[in-house]
Structure formats: C-alpha cells, structure tokens
Amino acid sequence: MTHVLDPGTLEAGTRPAPGSGAPFDDVTRSDAALRAFLHGLPGVDQVGAEQRAATLGTRSIKTTAKAWAIDTAISMVDLTTLEGADTPGKVRSLAAKARRPDPTDPAAPAVAAVCVYGDLAGVAVEALEGTGIHVAAVATAFPSGRASREVKLADVRDAVGNGADEIDMVIDRGAFLSGRYLEVFEEIVAVKEACGTAHLKVILETGELVTLDNARRASWLAMLAGADFIKTSTGKVSPAATLPVCLVMLEAVRDFRAATGTQVGVKPAGGIRTTKDAVKHLVMVNETVGADWLSPDWFRFGASSLLNDLLLQRQKLRTGHYSGPDHVSVD
Amino acid sequence: MTSLFEYAPAPESRSIVDVAPSYGLFVDGEFVDGSGEPMKTVNPATEEVLSEIAVGTEADVDRAVKAARRAFTRVWGPMRPADRGKYLFRIARILQERAREFAVLESLDNGKPIRESRDVDVPLAAAHFFYHAGWADKLAHAGLGPDPRPHGVAGQVIPWNFPLLMLAWKVAPALATGNTVVLKPAETTPLTALLFAEVCRQADLPPGVVNIVTGAGDTGRAVVEHEDVDKVAFTGSTEVGRSIARAVAGTRKVLTLELGGKAANIVFDDAPIDQAVEGIVRGIFFNQGHVCCAGSRLLVQESVHDEVIASLQRRIGTLRVGDPLDKNTDIGAINSAEQLARIRELSDIGEAEGAHRWQPVCELPDRGFWFPPTVFTDVSPAHRIARDEVFGPVLSVLTFRTPDEAVAKANNTTYGLSAGIWTEKGSRILAIADRLRAGVVWANTFNQFDPTSPFGGYKQSGYGREGGRHGLAAYLKESS
Numbered sequence: 001m002t003h004v005l006d007p008g009t010l011e012a013g014t015r016p017a018p019g020s021g022a023p024f025d026d027v028t029r030s031d032a033a034l035r036a037f038l039h040g041l042p043g044v045d046q047v048g049a050e051q052r053a054a055t056l057g058t059r060s061i062k063t064t065a066k067a068w069a070i071d072t073a074i075s076m077v078d079l080t081t082l083e084g085a086d087t088p089g090k091v092r093s094l095a096a097k098a099r100r101p102d103p104t105d106p107a108a109p110a111v112a113a114v115c116v117y118g119d120l121a122g123v124a125v126e127a128l129e130g131t132g133i134h135v136a137a138v139a140t141a142f143p144s145g146r147a148s149r150e151v152k153l154a155d156v157r158d159a160v161g162n163g164a165d166e167i168d169m170v171i172d173r174g175a176f177l178s179g180r181y182l183e184v185f186e187e188i189v190a191v192k193e194a195c196g197t198a199h200l201k202v203i204l205e206t207g208e209l210v211t212l213d214n215a216r217r218a219s220w221l222a223m224l225a226g227a228d229f230i231k232t233s234t235g236k237v238s239p240a241a242t243l244p245v246c247l248v249m250l251e252a253v254r255d256f257r258a259a260t261g262t263q264v265g266v267k268p269a270g271g272i273r274t275t276k277d278a279v280k281h282l283v284m285v286n287e288t289v290g291a292d293w294l295s296p297d298w299f300r301f302g303a304s305s306l307l308n309d310l311l312l313q314r315q316k317l318r319t320g321h322y323s324g325p326d327h328v329s330v331d
Numbered sequence: 332m333t334s335l336f337e338y339a340p341a342p343e344s345r346s347i348v349d350v351a352p353s354y355g356l357f358v359d360g361e362f363v364d365g366s367g368e369p370m371k372t373v374n375p376a377t378e379e380v381l382s383e384i385a386v387g388t389e390a391d392v393d394r395a396v397k398a399a400r401r402a403f404t405r406v407w408g409p410m411r412p413a414d415r416g417k418y419l420f421r422i423a424r425i426l427q428e429r430a431r432e433f434a435v436l437e438s439l440d441n442g443k444p445i446r447e448s449r450d451v452d453v454p455l456a457a458a459h460f461f462y463h464a465g466w467a468d469k470l471a472h473a474g475l476g477p478d479p480r481p482h483g484v485a486g487q488v489i490p491w492n493f494p495l496l497m498l499a500w501k502v503a504p505a506l507a508t509g510n511t512v513v514l515k516p517a518e519t520t521p522l523t524a525l526l527f528a529e530v531c532r533q534a535d536l537p538p539g540v541v542n543i544v545t546g547a548g549d550t551g552r553a554v555v556e557h558e559d560v561d562k563v564a565f566t567g568s569t570e571v572g573r574s575i576a577r578a579v580a581g582t583r584k585v586l587t588l589e590l591g592g593k594a595a596n597i598v599f600d601d602a603p604i605d606q607a608v609e610g611i612v613r614g615i616f617f618n619q620g621h622v623c624c625a626g627s628r629l630l631v632q633e634s635v636h637d638e639v640i641a642s643l644q645r646r647i648g649t650l651r652v653g654d655p656l657d658k659n660t661d662i663g664a665i666n667s668a669e670q671l672a673r674i675r676e677l678s679d680i681g682e683a684e685g686a687h688r689w690q691p692v693c694e695l696p697d698r699g700f701w702f703p704p705t706v707f708t709d710v711s712p713a714h715r716i717a718r719d720e721v722f723g724p725v726l727s728v729l730t731f732r733t734p735d736e737a738v739a740k741a742n743n744t745t746y747g748l749s750a751g752i753w754t755e756k757g758s759r760i761l762a763i764a765d766r767l768r769a770g771v772v773w774a775n776t777f778n779q780f781d782p783t784s785p786f787g788g789y790k791q792s793g794y795g796r797e798g799g800r801h802g803l804a805a806y807l808k809e810s811s
Contacts, residue, residue: 047776051776058450059659060338294335
C-alpha cells in the first residue's frame with residue numbers, strides 16, 4: 001500500500017523538497033502506472049464517510065470557541081463573484097467589503113482573497129493594493145473546462161498578467177471520467193507552469209465526479225501534479241461542497257503530506273452559506289488534519305453569502321442579540 | 332490534538348431531570364418501600380451519590396410476581412392485541428417527548444457520554460417500542476402458527492451498560508406479545524428504569540403489567556427462581572448466565588440469555604482504511620467498551636498492520652475523554668469502581684504477558700472512575716486479553732496473513748456474539764460472514780443496531796434472539 005500515515009516515519013533527511021511529488025515520481029511515468037496508482041489507493045466507504053461527517057457535525061461549539069471559529073472562518077473566506085453580469089464597479093464594492101467586512105467593527109478580520117473572473121483581476125488588484133488580500137482568478141475555461149489546452153493556458157496567462165496571485169483552475173472532468181488520468185495530470189502540470197509564482201488551486205468539481213472514490217483519486221492526481229490547493233467545486237454545479245467530500249479531501253492532503261512532506265491546502269466552495277456550516281468544516285479540519293491546516297494559508301471557504309452570516313453571528317456574540325440583514329452590507 | 336481550536340465546555344443542563352432523594356419499588360402500578368436495606372446509586376463521573384434505592388427481597392419479588400400474574404390473567408392477556416399496541420405506541424411517544432430527560436439521567440447514572448445517550452440509547456429505546464407496538468396485532472403472521480400465545484409472567488434481569496435500552500429490548504417484545512413483566516435493573520444503574528415506571532403510569536398502563544424491582548444479585552436471583560415466573564430473560568455476564576441456566580434447568584421456565592462476547596473485527600488489506608479506523612474506534616470505544624458485542628479483538632492483515640495502527644493511534648488522539656454531560660465528550664466514565672478494577676487488572680496482565688500497551692496522552696478527572704482508551708499490539712491468541720472479555724476501552728490487536736487464518740482466529744473464542752468484516756470486495760464479505768460463528772456480522776460497519784434486526788449469540792454468548800421477528804419467538808408459545 002502506498003501510503004504512509006505518520007509524518008514521523010519519514011526521516012527528516014530524506015524528506016523531499018516541498019513542491020516535489022517524490023516519492024511518487026514514478027507513478028506518473030505512464031497512463032497505466034498512474035491508473036494503477038490511483039486505483040490502488042484505499043477505497044472510501046460512502047456510508048462510513050457520511051456517518052463520520054455527520055458525527056463531527058454534532059460537535060457543540062459555544063462561546064469562546066465559537067468566537068474564535070467565526071473570526072477564523074472570516075479570515076479564510078475567498079469572497080467570490082463569478083457572474084456574467086460582473087462589472088468593475090461590482091468588483092470594487094466587493095473589494096471594499098473584503099478589506100473591512102463589518103463597517104461597524106474595525107476589529108473584524110479581513111477576508112483571505114477576492115475571487116473573480118480573469119478579466120476583472122486587474123480591477124481587484126488595484127482596489128486591494130497594500131492590503132495583503134489575495135486576488136484569485138478562475139481560469140482554464142471555467143466552469144466547464146471545455147476548451148483546448150492552448151485556450152486554457154492563454155486564459156491562465158491572461159489572469160496572471162492582470163495581477164492575480166492565485167489561479168483557480170478546473171480539471172478536465174471528461175478526461176478524468178473516461179480514465180485518461182495522465183491527460184488530466186499533464187494539463188495541471190502545464191497550468192502550474194503557466195501560473196509562475198501564482199498559487200494554483202485545482203477545482204475537482206466533485207459534483208460531477210460523483211463518487212468519493214473519485215474525489216480521493218482526483219485529489220491525489222492534483223497533488224501529484226503540483227496543486228497548492230485542492231478545491232471541491234466551481235459553485236456552478238450541484239451538489240457543490242459537502243462535508244463527506246471535504247472529509248475525503250482532507251484525508252488526502254493529510255496522507256500526501258505524510259508521504260511526501262508537502263502540505264497542500266483545501267478549499268470547499270459553493271453551498272456553504274451559514275456560520276453553522278463553516279464551523280462544521282472547521283471542526284472537521286481540526287479533527288482530521290489538525291491545527292496545521294487551521295489558517296487561511298491552508299484552508300479557505302469559497303463563498304459569497306457566507307460572509308454576511310458570519311458577520312451577523314459575530315455581532316450577536318458581541319452585542320448579545322441578533323440584528324437583521326440590514327446590519328450587514330449587501331454586495 | 333491542538334491548542335489552536337479549543338472547544339469551550341458545552342454541558343447539557345442536568346436541571347432538566349429531577350432525581351428524587353430516594354426511590355421505592357414499582358409494584359402493581361405504585362411505588363412501594365422495599366424490605367431490604369436500601370442501596371445508593373452514584374454518578375461514576377464524580378462519585379456523587381445520586382439517590383437511595385430500595386432493595387427488593389424475596390417477599391417483595393413475590394408481591395411483584397403476583398401483581399404481574401393478576402395483570403396477565405385479568406387485563407393484559409385478555410386485552411385486544413390492537414389495544415396492547417396502543418399502549419406501546421403511547422410509551423414510545425412519551426419516551427421521545429421526554430428524551431432529553433432520559434438522556435441526561437442515563438449519562439448521570441451510567442457515566443456514558445450524553446452524545447451517545449442522546450443519539451443512540453434513547454432513540455433506539457423508543458424505536459424498539461414503536462417496532463413492537465406494530466407487531467402486537469400481527470402476531471399471527473410472525474411465523475409461529477395462526478394463534479401463538481404468551482407465556483405469562485416474564486422475569487427479566489438486565490445489565491448496567493445500556494440501562495434504558497436493555498429495558499426496552501426486554502419489555503417491548505414481552506408486552507407486545509401479551510406477557511407481563513417483573514424487571515430487575517442493574518444494581519449500579521436503576522434510575523432510568525424508575526423513570527420508565529413513571530412513563531408507564533403516564534401512559535395509563537394497567538397496574539401490574541410492568542413491575543420494577545431494584546436490588547443486587549439476590550433480588551435478581553429471587554426474580555429468576557420465583558416459581559410463578561414462566562419465562563426468564565437475562566442479559567449480562569456469562570458467569571451469572573450460567574448460574575441462571577442451572578437454576579432454571581428442570582423447571583417449565585423458558586430461558587433466553589444474552590451474555591458476553593469477544594468479537595473479532597477483521598480488517599483486510601483492501602479495506603476502506605479511513606472508515607475501517609472509524610469502525611474500530613466505534614467498535615471498541617463506543618460506550619467505554621462496555622458493550623457485549625464490542626469489537627475487542629482487532630484482526631488486521633499483516634500487510635496493512637502498521638498503516639492501520641498508525642492511523643488508529645492518530646484517531647484515538649482526537650477522542651475527548653471527560654465529563655459525560657459535555658456534548659463534545661466521546662468517552663465517559665467507567666461505570667463502577669469494581670469494573671474499573673477489572674479493566675486495570677486485565678490490562679496489567681496483558682502487559683505482563685508481553686503485549687505492548689499504548690495509550691494516548693490524556694488528562695483524566697481526579698474524581699470518578701476513568702480509564703483511557705487503550706490499544707494492545709503484539710497480542711498473541713494465547714494472551715488473556717485476547718480471550719477474556721475486558722468490557723472496557725481496551726483493544727487487542729492480532730494479525731493474520733490469509734482469509735483462512737482470519738476465520739480460524741476469529742472463531743477461536745468461547746464466545747460468538749458479533750464480528751466485523753472490512754473489505755471493499757463484496758464476494759469476500761459473503762464468503763467470510765458465512766464461516767464466522769457469531770450471531771451478528773457487520774460488513775464495513777460496526778455496532779449498528781436496529782429493532783428489526785435479530786441480535787443474539789453462539790456458544791457462551793448465550794441463546795435466543797432479541798429484536799426482529801426472531802425476537803418474538805422468545806416470548807410466544809407456538810401454535811399449530
């Protein structure tokens with residue numbers, strides 16, 4: 001079996017440099033080798049995974065723990081707008097919200113990033129200058145990924161050229177589902193190269209991969225190809241992020257670090273709308289991969305409406321009473 | 332595991348339940364004094380005395396059996412089956428309505444985490460009443476002839492590990508089939524049974540149909556040996572089960588026994604490892620391992636041993652041991668000082684015999700009865716921790732190389748209550764399950780219970796089944 005679960009079992013001296021897929025370099029030498037590797041990963045029992053996710057969902061997070069979780073969740077939000085109707089004005093207003101989510105409380109943390117289409121990345125960069133808030137752009141013919149490799153790479157270069165320092169790419173689900181794993185792998189490698197210094201988030205679109213076995217295989221495939229983050233969904237396909245999918249992806253990054261020494265981030269996106277959902281995810285991170293992932297560098301929420309609910313809950317903790325939707329800004 | 336995200340205490344309020352300073356016996360629909368010297372029941376998490384409990388003597392038991400006989404002859408036996416069903420439905424609904432009360436009381440008296448009493452014990456107890464309520468007027472279709480008849484008075488003795496749930500397993504089928512009941516709860520956990528007595532009154536159950544006589548071993552013996560008891564049902568240790576079988580031998584009494592276990596949880600190299608680890612944890616640490624069907628022997632294929640154990644240890648490191656009333660607690664208190672002493676003794680023997688003991692770093696409360704989750708590796712089938720039922724949070728890990736060896740080792744026990752198989756290969760599940768001598772075999776899961784599914788053992792794990800259609804047979808005389 002390929003996976004080593006205890007990071008301590010790898011000698012510090014033999015640990016490969018971050019970013020390298022070693023000791024798995026040989027598994028991508030051919031389509032057959034990659035298929036054998038991915039199909040050799042331990043299976044996921046769906047009933048068991050769902051049960052584990054549900055049990056973690058019953059954790060009762062109160063008072064100080066809740067306050068910490070809300071602030072942490074805010075700082076992990078990739079505040080997102082991905083509409084055909086997006087305009088520079090819309091992006092600027094989102095950027096303003098990203099910098100100071102709660103106008104009534106400067107102590108509320110800023111979000112991690114603003115996520116937009118590539119052509120608007122420049123607007124976001126300008127609006128966020130000097131804040132340390134990242135600009136993420138979706139690319140590679142998002143959300144379907146149905147375009148030629150050249151078009152996809154051009155899309156990435158364009159976004160990077162506009163100043164995006166994080167690229168959210170989609171994998172070719174068609175190729176994945178028809179078993180052409182090496183093709184998917186090579187595409188991610190090519191995109192990673194086109195990213196230059198920009199961080200690469202690889203969207204698996206688990207709603208189209210359907211099974212948890214596929215979610216695990218696609219996670220490993222993306223990590224082997226050099227993903228900095230693995231991300232559940234585009235938000236355009238239902239179901240988007242679910243707790244069992246997130247659990248399987250967290251197990252994958254945990255096992256990948258244990259085997260290679262390289263830490264990869266996780267980003268559930270789409271469908272996370274309430275503070276309760278966000279807290280359930282943080283509990284899952286805490287109890288599956290531990291504190292090392294409890295930071296915006298390693299865990300993000302791709303969301304648009306989540307932020308306002310977090311802010312409302314934050315106000316409730318601060319003031320002791322619930323306010324209403326008019327006490328947070330619409331964007 | 333981490334100091335970054337500390338869960339603040341989230342205790343369930345104990346004020347939801349009133350614990351009286353003392354309780355009598357529930358006989359013929361009334362609470363009456365017991366003739367024995369009263370005993371105290373304590374909260375195992377704090378050693379605080381919760382209440383003083385009456386102790387029933389032979390004379391008290393006799394009164395209870397007489398009340399049950401009267402109720403059987405005059406009311407419950409002749410009652411239209413559909414009406415008996417209505418009473419059971421009513422009890423089930425009241426259990427649901429008062430679920431929080433029952434859950435808190437169960438955790439107080441037993442030491443189990445509120446998460447389990449709330450999500451498992453109480454809902455399942457209600458489910459057993461709902462399920463059997465449905466059977467009450469359909470017994471002609473149970474496969475026991477056109478007109479199966481009840482035995483009469485059932486004497487039932489239950490253990491301390493699932494006080495309310497075991498009560499439900501016993502009382503629901505007995506009542507649904509037209510029997511009346513004299514029940515003896517466990518010495519250390521009588522409180523939910525006494526609250527159940529209140530539920531019987533609330534449901535207007537005719538007096539004498541359910542009688543609850545508290546006490547220790549002597550009281551239980553009086554119930555079992557009473558000559559007017561027609562049917563005896565016992566759940567508990569094999570040792571006591573054996574003495575009951577002796578006492579009942581040669582009488583007209585019908586007997587079912589649900590006794591100990593030393594279940595094998597078999598993990599093949601093609602198992603879904605992450606879920607298997609969850610199943611191992613659920614198998615042995617559920618209810619502090621105070622489970623007769625606990626997966627106390629992990630049989631893991633040698634080729635994945637290291638991987639599974641590393642993963643298991645990391646997972647155990649996240650278990651939260653402590654206040655049973657905290658909603659985030661995974662492992663509560665050991666039920667009694669006596670049980671704690673037995674767990675310690677067997678664990679020490681395990682170490683002395685050469686097995687390797689592993690326990691996570693975990694802080695245990697100063698007061699109360701506590702034992703950390705424990706894993707023994709390098710266990711040989713000859714070790715006592717591989718043979719004796721520990722009945723605590725102690726896992727013994729053994730290895731195997733081939734399916735045949737797995738089956739041979741799994742069956743190499745005097746018990747035969749349950750087993751688990753973990754593999755992604757469906758054909759292997761069926762082939763192995765067929766060869767395991769265990770009453771319940773779980774595939775890619777563990778410790779799942781449902782009232783529709785029969786439960787019971789092979790060999791020294793007892794005889795008779797509880798739950799499902801098979802469970803009805805224990806309380807009915809077949810007709811032809």
